[in-house]
Amino acid sequence: MRNLSLRVPRGEIFGFLGPNGAGKSTSIKMLLGLVSPSGGEAFVLGAPSGDVEIRRKIGFLPEDFRFYQWLTATELLEFHGRLCGMDAEKLRERVPYLLDLVGLAPHQGKRLQGFSKGMLQRIGLAQALIHDPEVIFLDEPTSGLDPMGRRLVRDIIRAQRDRGATVFLNSHLLSEIEVTCDQVVFIRDGEIVTTRDLRSQRNENVRVTVRARKMTPQTIAGLSQWATCSQLDGESLTLTANSREELPEILGYLVQSGSAPFEFTPHRISLEDLFMEIVGEDRGL
């Protein structure tokens, strides 16, 4: 890592992006005190990285989570809870809640050796949340998960943010990052390339392709309150909306005006396009 300087605001979901070998996992490990930097310093919640006491407020899901195969899901969470100083009474309440949260309640008594990769990811996420941490580091939390699992993890991450926790997310799945994160940083070769605020990007102008059967010049003129129309080509109209937030109103207007729209496709520069643009197409994810 070189010149990596980051400030992550509290209560945000922060995405960390970069190609393989960019230093994403190493950065997380440095912040958690697992790896010592050869120079420089890092602080988490105002304490130097690696501080033992501050870890009471930090949760971590390592990449490719693995643990003792002979433990059951319940025993694993109890063990991690006890390491965090939780007593038996607290664990009796917290462990079933988390197992239910990650969808593993039916497997609470099953040993980890019978778990699929996706199930291990889920139980790994549960152990990261066992002590209600203020900052949560998730290294590839959705790898190995099916679409339902991904949605579940996404909902959990958002719920954590909504309760005030900060989530530091490292993922290869750019579409996941795109819909989950508030802010992202791109790194390459151990250096920050750029930082993007995805919330503001959601409010940026967006180009839309509309295909409708009965589009009249009056209808197109009426769109000017939300968008700038560029061209009409038969049934197809391309327009640039002022804001992504206004897209439902535009669609509603087209329906009400009797245009019979049968396609409404917003185009914007996806995170993947941005990633390729910044990192370079010759580098893999």
Place this chain on the structure above:
Amino acid sequence: MNPVWVIASITFREAARKKILWTALVVGIGFVIVFGAGLYYQLTDLRNSNIAPFLRYQLLSATLMIGLYTVDLLAVVMTILTSLDTISGEIASGTIQAIATKPVARWQVLIGKWAGFVAMLAVYVGAMFSGTLAAGYWIAGVSLQNPISGGSLVYLECLVVLTATFLVGTWFSTLTNGVIVLGLHGLAFLGGWLEQMSGFAQGSGLVTLGVVSSLIMPTEAIWRRAAFLMQPPLAGALQSSPFANVSVPSGAMVGYAGFYMLLMLALAIYHFQRRDL
């Protein structure tokens, strides 16, 4: 609950749940049965001979010492095999990351694991040692001197080996760890024999070589001290045996072994605290 205790108890439970401890104990029981049967047949043969009762007792005691020496070897091998990958394996698999990022100091992780094995070895060595002694007493009516001191020294020997695997495990992979620790024990074994050879050639370089080997790895020296404390006079007089009293390590060697173990533990903690996980 103290994190050291949490980690120690899961390490102990791991041995029980992975069936290492139970398998080792079943093998141990098998050993005690075979040993007891051998002792029984030796007793029958001796009764049918004209050997004087005193000599008969000495011969049976010597057999008991052989049984205990086998227990000692089994315990050392069992110690190495069970503890070999506890540090290096968990670092390699990344399992340690979920533990080391909890509010637990790294020294607590290492001491907790070490304490778990210390408890497990107490069960194993205690069961094997007392089982063999009980077989000797009930079958042949022989008992040894200072069995508690002897058993404690065999346990200390296992703890030295355990601590060596912990120290090497903080530096090297599981396989390399096994090669190094077994190699060190082999060196100690060789050193013990070289020292005994020196009994026949006073002042030879063999003594120096043997002592240096014992200082590098004092495990065999601890066994020879244990054997000296327990053995009957005849077994001790058997030159060139693991029980020979030709060159008996002093009590200071036991003190050195204890210091050596604590130093290795401190070095293991020092390196584990600083290394990347």
